[in-house]
Amino acid sequence: xxxxxxxxxAIFAVATCSGFSQATVRVEPARLQGPRTLxxxxxxxxxxxxxxxxxxxxxxxxxxxxxxxxxxxxxxxKDKLADTIxxxxxxxxxxxxxxxxxxxxIVFYSPEGLSIELTDKVDYDVQVLDHGKVKTTxxxxxxxxxxxxxxxxxxxxxxxxAAS
Amino acid sequence: xxxxxxxxxxxxGLVLMQLAFAEERGMRLPKAVEAGDxxxxxxxxxxxxTLYIIGPEQVLKREIQTGETTLFPAxxxxxxxxxxxxLIGDSSTETGSFDVVPSSKPADLSFLARPSRLQVGIxxxxxxxxxxxxxxxxxIVAPTxxxxxxxxxxxxxxxxxxxxxxxAAWTGMDSTAQQGIDKFVARSGGISSTRIVRQVPGDPCxxxxxxxxxxxxxxxxxxxxRDCNGNAVPDGTIVTFTATYxxxxxxxxxxxxxxxxxxxxxxxxxxxxxxxxxxVLGNQIRxxx
Numbered sequence: 001x002x003x004x005x006x007x008x009x010a011i012f013a014v015a016t017c018s019g020f021s022q023a024t025v026r027v028e029p030a031r032l033q034g035p036r037t038l039x040x041x042x043x044x045x046x047x048x049x050x051x052x053x054x055x056x057x058x059x060x061x062x063x064x065x066x067x068x069x070x071x072x073x074x075x076x077x078k079d080k081l082a083d084t085i086x087x088x089x090x091x092x093x094x095x096x097x098x099x100x101x102x103x104x105x106i107v108f109y110s111p112e113g114l115s116i117e118l119t120d121k122v123d124y125d126v127q128v129l130d131h132g133k134v135k136t137t138x139x140x141x142x143x144x145x146x147x148x149x150x151x152x153x154x155x156x157x158x159x160x161x162a163a164s
Numbered sequence: 165x166x167x168x169x170x171x172x173x174x175x176x177g178l179v180l181m182q183l184a185f186a187e188e189r190g191m192r193l194p195k196a197v198e199a200g201d202x203x204x205x206x207x208x209x210x211x212x213x214t215l216y217i218i219g220p221e222q223v224l225k226r227e228i229q230t231g232e233t234t235l236f237p238a239x240x241x242x243x244x245x246x247x248x249x250x251l252i253g254d255s256s257t258e259t260g261s262f263d264v265v266p267s268s269k270p271a272d273l274s275f276l277a278r279p280s281r282l283q284v285g286i287x288x289x290x291x292x293x294x295x296x297x298x299x300x301x302x303x304i305v306a307p308t309x310x311x312x313x314x315x316x317x318x319x320x321x322x323x324x325x326x327x328x329x330x331x332a333a334w335t336g337m338d339s340t341a342q343q344g345i346d347k348f349v350a351r352s353g354g355i356s357s358t359r360i361v362r363q364v365p366g367d368p369c370x371x372x373x374x375x376x377x378x379x380x381x382x383x384x385x386x387x388x389x390r391d392c393n394g395n396a397v398p399d400g401t402i403v404t405f406t407a408t409y410x411x412x413x414x415x416x417x418x419x420x421x422x423x424x425x426x427x428x429x430x431x432x433x434x435x436x437x438x439x440x441x442x443x444v445l446g447n448q449i450r451x452x453x
Binding site: 135163 | 221301332
């Protein structure tokens with residue numbers, strides 16, 4: 001329990017140092033299926049990299065720049081978000097996502113160690129701008145399914161999918 | 165009495181009118197839409213407005229006339245996610261949300277199998293993990309059956325049926341006793357993905373050698389080297405012959421060739437010859453002439 005608290009504090013510290021939003025982060029005990037145990041360092045790294053992916057998401061969708069996804073996203077997730085950016089740019093829209101709270105639980109660590117799946121009950125605000133004019137700001141609660149895969153130096157998001 | 169009934173009826177009428185008014189003003193959204201399906205959004209009023217469908221996964225924008233039904237054809241919204249619907253007119257803004265859910269029919273599966281090569285007879289030595297996706301590459305998070313099959317050339321099939329949780333399923337399989345190239349297949353909803361797993365013989369199980377005179381030397385030769393399941397250990401596996409005589413030791417490493425290893429060593433009466441491969445020790449022979 002103490003170790004989990006330390007992980008959480010470390011994540012908070014990283015988040016604060018990097019200028020990340022004031023989102024509150026809660027990490028539930030892992031509900032793992034699979035034979036592989038999840039080392040605490042791996043868990044902390046995966047969660048840290050996932051939380052940073054919200055920064056990449058925010059910047060990319062606000063500035064309609066798909067290259068800003070490169071740091072945190074890969075594969076299908078990156079392709080789909082890049083498509084959204086393309087759609088936004090074509091319509092003259094941009095969106096500002098600001099995550100407020102995360103409730104994260106790791107649910108799967110694949111046996112060969114090449115993927116981690118987590119669920120996240122996220123509270124966030126989304127602001128819609130059309131040709132630079134703010135149209136609305138809404139608060140959203142959604143449950144996200146996230147699949148992360150390891151790359152050279154960090155975990156990247158491969159699946160990024162919400163449900164209510 | 166009549167007055168009381170009239171009062172109650174008029175009260176109920178007022179409530180019904182308020183409900184109708186609320187429904188008339190609001191946008192009517194589907195609660196959930198299957199990815200890629202057609203859907204419609206109804207709005208009340210009679211003005212020009214802009215309808216935004218907003219999510220990180222996809223964005224749509226339509227100029228509409230309120231009071232009419234806005235139709236979104238099949239394929240308009242195909243990425244699963246949680247979407248905001250925002251209707252902005254000259255005089256009002258209305259919002260709502262709905263989900264786009266993955267199709268329940270798998271169209272693609274991501275199959276991670278490890279290892280691609282392992283020794284025979286390893287319990288749970290082979291693992292396979294699967295993520296299921298629909299035709300739009302949305303993760304199917306509803307529980308879905310996945311079958312895993314490991315078959316070897318002799319016809320032996322090991323089968324497991326698993327159910328996905330949060331879109332993922334996994335299994336562990338034993339490698340069989342027989343060497344060969346196995347097929348590891350994951351299957352769900354009529355689609356499948358195959359991986360090849362090469363099962364190789366294990367370490368030598370028992371080493372036996374014989375010795376005979378060969379001119380002024382001793383010819384040492386093993387019997388065919390096999391693992392504990394009777395599979396021939398592959399050529400190239402190193403077999404070490406050792407001769408010990410008067411406290412001095414000489415060693416020769418020989419690769420297996422056609423299943424055997426043989427070597428000629430110096431002949432000394434009273435010498436002790438031994439054979440080993442990896443951690444397996446074979447028999448010893450004392451050479452007395």
